[in-house]
Amino acid sequence: MDVSFVGGPSRQRGVGIVAPFDFALDRELWRWVPDDVSLHLTRTPFVPVEVSLDLARLVSEHRTLSDAVQALSAVGPEVVAYACTSGSFVGGTFGERAMVAAMAQAGAMPAVTTSGALLLALEELGVRRIAVVTPYTKSVTDSLETYLGEGGITVSGRSYLGLTREIWRVGYRSVVDMAREATAETTPGPPEALFISCTNLPTFDVIPQLEAEFRMPVLSANQVTVWAALRRIGKDAVGPYQSLLDPVARRAVAAMRAAPPPMPPLPRPGETRPGPPQAAAAMAGPPIPSAAEEAAIGEPQVDSFFPEEPGGGPVPG
Secondary structure (H helix, E strand, O other): OOOOOOOOOOOOEEEEEEEOOOOOOHHHHHHOOOOOEEEEEEEOOOOOOOOOHHHHHHOOOHHHHHHHHHHHHHHOOOEEEEOOHHHHHOOHHHHHHHHHHHHHHHHOOOEEEHHHHHHHHHHHHOOOEEEEEEOOOHHHHHHHHHHHHHOOOEEEEEEEOOOOOOHHHOOHHHHHHHHHHHHHOOOOOOOOEEEEOOOOOOOHHHHHHHHHHHOOOEEEHHHHHHHHHHHHOOOOOOOOOOOOOOHHHHHHHHHHHHOOOOOOOOOOOOOOOOOOHHHHHHHHOOOOOOHHHHHHHOOOOHHHHOOOOOOOOOOOO
16 A cells, blocks of 8 residues: 555654553543643652652652653653652652752753642632542641642642552542532631542543532642643643633633522422421421311411511401
């Protein structure tokens, strides 16, 4: 077959990704990438340590990152991203900036990290108070909250699973349940956005649902990582109905937040709902008289069942 007339393949823009050795969501990263961009992934060396602050420090050592970036340089990416949330927040904002500098120096190219991308995304959305969902233990989640505080972000509510391995196996249902728990807290005030941490936690398909339910932007670790990396080379991440990526979705979420909350559905026949005694009494209406009471009352006075309107009174006969 003569294909000499074919001009392809089309030129691809390259994004290098340095991920921890246990990263399992390569396909999820690709779902945010436009067709003319290729991801080139490499992983840090294996270490026999469970997910913890110790592991976060090990997979973010500058020597480890430099070696990974130099390996990626062989395929000529235009930007490199470190795709690990805990590894990029464990050293605080100062440590995150030092990581970016080390990677950029090793590869002679722009560099971003997941945690740095998160702060950029929150700035893009004008958000200063968030709810946080993590699969981590309490100590790792505490470290994330400390990092956010250094970046000027307040955490108003949080929920975490306490996992130390195989985070990629968590299903969407667990993510939704944690999100509802985290956003139910309102100290010191209601969140303006939700962040789902960990690049090994699946989130792509659940973001639109959560934005519609909570009426706020929802960010995830993989989403902000790809968004920030592509932004450095003048490209846009793709993803349906996600406020960070879609101006229409962003306006829709803002409009929903400005609208009054929806009225609860009316109770079905025979359904009772919890509430204060006064509300229950008002819903119940007047008590039904017994047969003896009806006999003593006699004929019911129809007008007495309806309250007089303001300024009204009995119609003269």
